[in-house]
Amino acid sequence: MGTEIPTSPEISEALLLPETNKTAATVILDQGEHVPEWKEQITIRGLVVSALLGTLFCIITHKLNLTVGIIPSLNVAAGLLGFFFVKSWTGFLSKLGFTVKPFTKQENTVIQTCVVACYGLAFSGGFGSYLIAMDEKTYKLIGADYPGNHAEDVINPGLWWMIGFLFVVSFLGLFSLVPLRKVMVLDYKLTYPSGTATAMLINSFHTNTGAELAANQVKCLGKYLSLSLVWSCFKWFFSGVGDACGFDNFPTLGLTLFKNTFYFDFSPTYVGCGLICPHIVNCSVLLGAIISWGFLWPFVSQHAGDWYPADLGSNDFKGLYGYKVFIAIAIILGDGLYNLVKIIAVTVKELCSNSSRHLNLPVVTNVVDDEASEILLVKKKRDEVFLKDRIPLGFAVSGYVGLAAISTATIPLIFPPLKWYFVLCSYFIAPALAFCNSYGTGLTDWSLASTYGKIGLFIIASVVGSDGGVIAGLAACGVMMSIVSTAADLMQDFKTGYLTLSSAKSMFVSQLVGTAMGCIIAPLTFYLFWSAFDIGDPNGPYKAPYAVIFREMAILGIEGFAELPKHCLALCYGFFVAALIVNLLRDITPPKISQFIPIPMAMAVPFYIGAYFAIDMFVGTVILFVWERINRKDADDYAGAVASGLICGDGIWTIPSAILSILRINPPICMYFKPALAS
Numbered sequence: 001m002g003t004e005i006p007t008s009p010e011i012s013e014a015l016l017l018p019e020t021n022k023t024a025a026t027v028i029l030d031q032g033e034h035v036p037e038w039k040e041q042i043t044i045r046g047l048v049v050s051a052l053l054g055t056l057f058c059i060i061t062h063k064l065n066l067t068v069g070i071i072p073s074l075n076v077a078a079g080l081l082g083f084f085f086v087k088s089w090t091g092f093l094s095k096l097g098f099t100v101k102p103f104t105k106q107e108n109t110v111i112q113t114c115v116v117a118c119y120g121l122a123f124s125g126g127f128g129s130y131l132i133a134m135d136e137k138t139y140k141l142i143g144a145d146y147p148g149n150h151a152e153d154v155i156n157p158g159l160w161w162m163i164g165f166l167f168v169v170s171f172l173g174l175f176s177l178v179p180l181r182k183v184m185v186l187d188y189k190l191t192y193p194s195g196t197a198t199a200m201l202i203n204s205f206h207t208n209t210g211a212e213l214a215a216n217q218v219k220c221l222g223k224y225l226s227l228s229l230v231w232s233c234f235k236w237f238f239s240g241v242g243d244a245c246g247f248d249n250f251p252t253l254g255l256t257l258f259k260n261t262f263y264f265d266f267s268p269t270y271v272g273c274g275l276i277c278p279h280i281v282n283c284s285v286l287l288g289a290i291i292s293w294g295f296l297w298p299f300v301s302q303h304a305g306d307w308y309p310a311d312l313g314s315n316d317f318k319g320l321y322g323y324k325v326f327i328a329i330a331i332i333l334g335d336g337l338y339n340l341v342k343i344i345a346v347t348v349k350e351l352c353s354n355s356s357r358h359l360n361l362p363v364v365t366n367v368v369d370d371e372a373s374e375i376l377l378v379k380k381k382r383d384e385v386f387l388k389d390r391i392p393l394g395f396a397v398s399g400y401v402g403l404a405a406i407s408t409a410t411i412p413l414i415f416p417p418l419k420w421y422f423v424l425c426s427y428f429i430a431p432a433l434a435f436c437n438s439y440g441t442g443l444t445d446w447s448l449a450s451t452y453g454k455i456g457l458f459i460i461a462s463v464v465g466s467d468g469g470v471i472a473g474l475a476a477c478g479v480m481m482s483i484v485s486t487a488a489d490l491m492q493d494f495k496t497g498y499l500t501l502s503s504a505k506s507m508f509v510s511q512l513v514g515t516a517m518g519c520i521i522a523p524l525t526f527y528l529f530w531s532a533f534d535i536g537d538p539n540g541p542y543k544a545p546y547a548v549i550f551r552e553m554a555i556l557g558i559e560g561f562a563e564l565p566k567h568c569l570a571l572c573y574g575f576f577v578a579a580l581i582v583n584l585l586r587d588i589t590p591p592k593i594s595q596f597i598p599i600p601m602a603m604a605v606p607f608y609i610g611a612y613f614a615i616d617m618f619v620g621t622v623i624l625f626v627w628e629r630i631n632r633k634d635a636d637d638y639a640g641a642v643a644s645g646l647i648c649g650d651g652i653w654t655i656p657s658a659i660l661s662i663l664r665i666n667p668p669i670c671m672y673f674k675p676a677l678a679s
Helices: 023-028 045-068 075-095 107-122 136-142 159-169 172-176 177-185 192-205 210-234 255-259 268-276 277-300 322-359 370-388 393-414 420-443 447-463 469-499 504-532 543-560 568-588 600-609 614-631 633-664
Strands: none
Touching: 023 075, 045 075, 045 268, 045 504, 045 633, 075 107, 075 192, 075 210, 075 633, 107 469, 107 504, 136 543, 159 393, 159 469, 159 504, 172 393, 172 469, 172 504, 177 370, 177 393, 177 420, 177 469, 177 600, 192 469, 210 268, 210 322, 210 633, 255 370, 268 600, 268 614, 268 633, 277 447, 277 504, 277 568, 277 614, 322 420, 322 447, 322 543, 322 600, 370 469, 393 420, 420 447, 420 469, 447 469, 447 543, 447 614, 447 633, 469 504, 469 543, 543 600, 543 614, 568 600, 600 614
16 A cells, blocks of 8 residues: 555656666566467466465455454465465476476466455455445444434345355456556556566566575465464463453553553464554554544543443443544545545546647657667567457457346345446446546555445435435445456556566456455355354454444435534544645655655554554564664565465464354463452
């Protein structure tokens, strides 16, 4: 995630490489290398590895979605583990005397694309946001007597309807922008920073020096995965029954701060997130925790009995809980609105400047040296491969129209309040929004899919009104989010494929296959959590924080700010404006200053959830900071592998933990802490 906007989208990929000498171009591409046909790039072994890794990353994404809602990019781990599994498999078969097909960077790219498409649905599928916001527990948590919160607006998670919903909405985004792939990647030369970084990683794996580094990274990942898995298993034995026991509730900073959620909970996942996320994100999260749980909530609590009734429950929206939820919503909306307007403005500006450049091209004679000539040859080869396997315009258009027709007829059967004409209108405007989001992602690496989803939520909820508006708004959010998110992911993958000499057709097919896998794997893995754990309990580990936030947004679209606690609306306005001002300061100040200005979206998360995960992530960022000062190269090479190992090991333990919970096998020991008795 990043907010820095390049001054021009025309950034040469060769300039993005670490090397700047003549060998940089040859690292990217040996002119004599064989480029497999698109069908040869998609293999059975690759699809099997994609399914295994997709399952693992879906579990990790669900765990993060249902606990804190912050999900770091796992693209590096997907590329690295895909390389490791296939290389191990081919090496094993070779030792047995079998002839194996060489493992190419194109196949590696297909695996990575397939995995990302699969686990991407664990996020855009709404399992931690709009879908779970429809369930009965979230309805009861907000309160049956809360204005706009009706018992009729409840749909509990069901495996079959969730799979069906994903199948009818998840593929449209793939067809919406396929005809513009040449425009986005070749004509506008959009950078797509994450796609470019992933391509550089995969290209490096398939060189001699890169393969050696990749092998060491895999060993490092395996080591920390094992440590994380063993530690998570060890922690389980002390976690007892309920949510008050174990290392997850260890008052590392004292019992007084523990009551305000300031403690280190020994979570490998959050420490790993701290290693992956930029320092400014981790520091923003901690700053948000200090502002909210260190100052704001204690201050508001002192006015219990005046600002709100003192005898309310801890999860009553008419009390402190209402301040937590609505102020978090205000910051999220302020940040999202600012970035939406900014990226649309940048998009329009760049489109206009591109048009003027094409209309006013000067006639010049270039003197090309050997290095520039090499880079031009590389670019020519990439362009040829990228344009070789065309995806017919008629296929893309007919695919979109056909899927839109099926979806328009099917979605009202799943969500009756969302009428067919609302779905159809969404599909008319979705390609334009998908283009804006994809273009903005190419410039800034920041997808605003959830912001577009929230816009759809507010509009549809307000139009439908109190008779089904909550369900209609949440479902419309899912429709819009799915299209906009998958379209941006596809363009990102086209960029990766372009730089690794992978066929555009193989990229598109692997996206289709990965999306189909995700439509099945994401609901299945979510249902594992749903069956094994108490999802949505505000006092438990799986709070599903965005469920309440999304349902409240739908209610706001219908009822407005009804029955908020005293001064809550004024505080919301204040934090909304503050989010706009902080974002503006980040953009207008010089980079040496703006790099220290916090990110409002990251600050908003602990306002509602608590400070404990911010402590964990800050520990991760401190470890990385010290590591970078001691040995920058080692940190650059291995920090991602260490972080991925910590996250994956903890994620793998979720499976046996869920099975033990389903079998009603409880941990044998409850470790908890209380104040010492006065003598």
